[in-house]
Amino acid sequence: MKRIWRLLMYVRPYVLYSLASVVLMAIVGAMAAFRILLVKPIFDNVLSPDAPPGLVLLFRIPHTDHVINLQWLLPSHFHNAWTVVAVALVGSAFLKSVCDYFGTYLVNRAGFGMITDLRNDLYNAVLRRSVAFFQKHTTGTLLSTLINDIEKVQFAMSSVMSDFLQQFFTLVFTAIAVVIVGGKLAWVLLLFLPVVILSARRIGRGVRQTTRKGQDKLAEIQNILHETITGNRIVKAFGMEMWEMNRFRRAARRLFDANLKSVKVQAISSPLMDLIASMAIALLLLLGRVSIQHKQMTAGSFITFLIAVFTLYDPVRKFAAFYNSFQQALGASEDIFRFMDAQDDVQEKKRAFALKGFSKGIEFENVGFAYESEEGETKQVLRGINLTVHPGEVIALVGPSGAGKSSLVNLIPRFFDVNEGRILIDGYDLRDVTIDSLRKQIGKVTQETVLFNDTVRNNIAYGQPDVPLSRVQEAAQMALAHDFILRMPDGYNTKIGEKGLRLSGGERQRLAIARAILKNAPILILDEATSALDTESEQYVQAALANLMRGRTVFVIAHRLSTVRKATRIAVIEHGQISEMGTHEELMRHSGTYRRLYDMQFSDVAPVVAGNGEGVVTVEGIA
Numbered sequence: 018m019k020r021i022w023r024l025l026m027y028v029r030p031y032v033l034y035s036l037a038s039v040v041l042m043a044i045v046g047a048m049a050a051f052r053i054l055l056v057k058p059i060f061d062n063v064l065s066p067d068a069p070p071g072l073v074l075l076f077r078i079p080h081t082d083h084v085i086n087l088q089w090l091l092p093s094h095f096h097n098a099w100t101v102v103a104v105a106l107v108g109s110a111f112l113k114s115v116c117d118y119f120g121t122y123l124v125n126r127a128g129f130g131m132i133t134d135l136r137n138d139l140y141n142a143v144l145r146r147s148v149a150f151f152q153k154h155t156t157g158t159l160l161s162t163l164i165n166d167i168e169k170v171q172f173a174m175s176s177v178m179s180d181f182l183q184q185f186f187t188l189v190f191t192a193i194a195v196v197i198v199g200g201k202l203a204w205v206l207l208l209f210l211p212v213v214i215l216s217a218r219r220i221g222r223g224v225r226q227t228t229r230k231g232q233d234k235l236a237e238i239q240n241i242l243h244e245t246i247t248g249n250r251i252v253k254a255f256g257m258e259m260w261e262m263n264r265f266r267r268a269a270r271r272l273f274d275a276n277l278k279s280v281k282v283q284a285i286s287s288p289l290m291d292l293i294a295s296m297a298i299a300l301l302l303l304l305g306r307v308s309i310q311h312k313q314m315t316a317g318s319f320i321t322f323l324i325a326v327f328t329l330y331d332p333v334r335k336f337a338a339f340y341n342s343f344q345q346a347l348g349a350s351e352d353i354f355r356f357m358d359a360q361d362d363v364q365e366k367k368r369a370f371a372l373k374g375f376s377k378g379i380e381f382e383n384v385g386f387a388y389e390s391e392e393g394e395t396k397q398v399l400r401g402i403n404l405t406v407h408p409g410e411v412i413a414l415v416g417p418s419g420a421g422k423s424s425l426v427n428l429i430p431r432f433f434d435v436n437e438g439r440i441l442i443d444g445y446d447l448r449d450v451t452i453d454s455l456r457k458q459i460g461k462v463t464q465e466t467v468l469f470n471d472t473v474r475n476n477i478a479y480g481q482p483d484v485p486l487s488r489v490q491e492a493a494q495m496a497l498a499h500d501f502i503l504r505m506p507d508g509y510n511t512k513i514g515e516k517g518l519r520l521s522g523g524e525r526q527r528l529a530i531a532r533a534i535l536k537n538a539p540i541l542i543l544d545e546a547t548s549a550l551d552t553e554s555e556q557y558v559q560a561a562l563a564n565l566m567r568g569r570t571v572f573v574i575a576h577r578l579s580t581v582r583k584a585t586r587i588a589v590i591e592h593g594q595i596s597e598m599g600t601h602e603e604l605m606r607h608s609g610t611y612r613r614l615y616d617m618q619f620s621d622v623a624p625v626v627a628g629n630g631e632g633v634v635t636v637e638g639i640a
């Protein structure tokens with residue numbers, strides 16, 4: 018109920034459109050019933066040569082002597098039966114068509130309007146969620162909610178809603194026509210009502226179940242497509258085309274079976290209803306003949322009655338589909354609202370103040386951190402971290418894989434919050450300052466370079482669209498990217514494809530470095546790329562990084578000896594704790610973990626395995 022109410026709140030700005038469309042659709046329904054009523058005068062007056070000229074009777078109000086004549090609805094100078102019926106027929110068709118057109122337009126106007134607002138709100142909410150949220154929910158689930166769930170609500174609130182209103186009013190007015198024209202005969206229909214309703218419900222349930230299965234199978238196919246298109250290089254490198262094709266074929270077969278099952282259930286409805294209808298007609302014919310003999314009914318009114326009864330069937334049948342669609346939209350809105358309402362672990366205090374700059378340093382005071390799974394289980398990854406970093410220092414973090422290095426640096430921009438101790442920036446607890454002002458102080462260059470499908474200029478000036486080109490170029494020069502950018506077809510205006518596919522790994526990294534240089538944040542978090550570039554690229558990237566690091570306070574997850582050597586201090590992280598700290602020379606003298614790691618990882622002879630993304634593997638030495 019709360020969900021329906023919440024969805025309706027989105028309709029509120031469009032309530033005038035909705036009300037107008039309800040009125041217009043009511044007219045459409047009334048006109049549909051009126052046109053059925055015209056069948057009687059067509060048979061009894063227009064097509065009957067023996068009919069006496071005069072008033073054209075439309076129907077008699079049951080249980081009274083009151084009659085409604087067609088002339089009463091039309092200007093008085095129409096007398097001839099054909100003229101009267103023809104004017105009524107064309108006039109009602111015209112009115113129905115006009116109302117249908119504007120009614121449909123207005124329902125859709127309201128439906129699309131509300132869905133646009135809902136989609137914007139959802140996107141805004143999702144975009145602002147914390148990093149933990151994006152780790153909890155897969156890209157597939159988020160995209161599916163943003164696209165498919167919104168689509169379901171949109172479908173229900175636009176196309177289905179307009180059809181529903183039309184069918185609803187057609188049902189109401191035609192039911193009135195059935196009672197008016199049929200009189201006692203209408204009650205016979207009550208005998209068939211339970212059968213129709215029961216079978217429609219059963220078929221509806223069957224259809225719902227089978228369509229849901231079909232949708233699941235379709236999602237399976239979409240997943241395979243998503244995986245193999247984004248990972249097509251891996252598929253090629255491993256020669257898995259045949260295997261993937263077979264996987265796809267099996268999924269397609271399952272979809273085929275599910276669709277056929279659904280058709281089997283759906284296809285039964287029409288013949289079944291035909292059978293019920295034939296039995297009803299047979300019975301009605303018998304009773305109708307008696308009524309006509311006793312002059313209680315004309316042949317024309319009997320046929321009108323039959324047509325009205327048949328017209329009822331369509332809305333009744335469609336109601337199962339409408340119900341289904343509205344249910345699906347409600348189900349989809351549950352996911353939408355769940356994402357919109359998700360409570361972030363990282364929240365800004367109401368009285369948070371803006372950090373003006375960074376000048377005194379960063380302190381980790383007895384910091385502990387745990388990841389929390391969706392089931393509420395916690396996994397402690399950092400404990401008892403004490404570290405004071407002065408402005409301008411370069412802190413290299415080294416340690417075995419999974420020790421907690423990335424987790425530690427992710428605490429600084431508050432991608433996650435500590436659950437023990439605190440982190441201070443210039444003496445202020447991170448949780449006391451606004452997230453925006455904190456993140457303004459921090460630049461980040463990660464292993465995986467994120468580039469957007471936009472121009473080189475906009476990629477470098479990401480977040481600062483108004484920055485002049487000269488400053489973008491300056492940053493690119495410092496990142497040693499200017500020359501290769503100028504060699505591109507449109508220079509700084511060249512569009513980079515999805516994920517920067519037109520660029521080499523080294524070029525991508527240098528663009529990311531240029532972006533960080535332009536941001537000019539005093540604190541820098543660097544996650545050095547593990548995969549080695551070719552020597553020349555590597556030198557460029559190293560030089561660009563040196564330019565970027567100059568004058569900044571840097572936390573670097575180091576994989577290269579050159580970086581480690583240049584660091585002011587090295588912190589060795591093991592099992593979530595700092596086990597050693599000092600300069601390269603100090604730690605080498607110590608003969609502890611660092612020395613062991615150094616021998617394994619950083620010595621000149623130690624090879625590093627590097628891939629070029631195409632699966633072709635090379636073995637190179639580093640350092």
Ligand SMILES: Nc1ncnc2c1ncn2[C@@H]1O[C@H](COP(=O)(O)OP(=O)(O)OP(=O)(O)O)[C@@H](O)[C@H]1O
Pocket residue numbers: 152388389396398416417418419420421422423424425
């Ligand atoms: N979102 C998460 N949820 C739960 N556990 C996580 C999450 N991210 C990382 N972990 C776990 O936390 C531990 C520390 O991971 P972290 O990425 O900080 O290590 P790391 O030292 O940076 O490793 P690497 O050098 O391989 O990147 C690992 O055991 C990892 O499995």
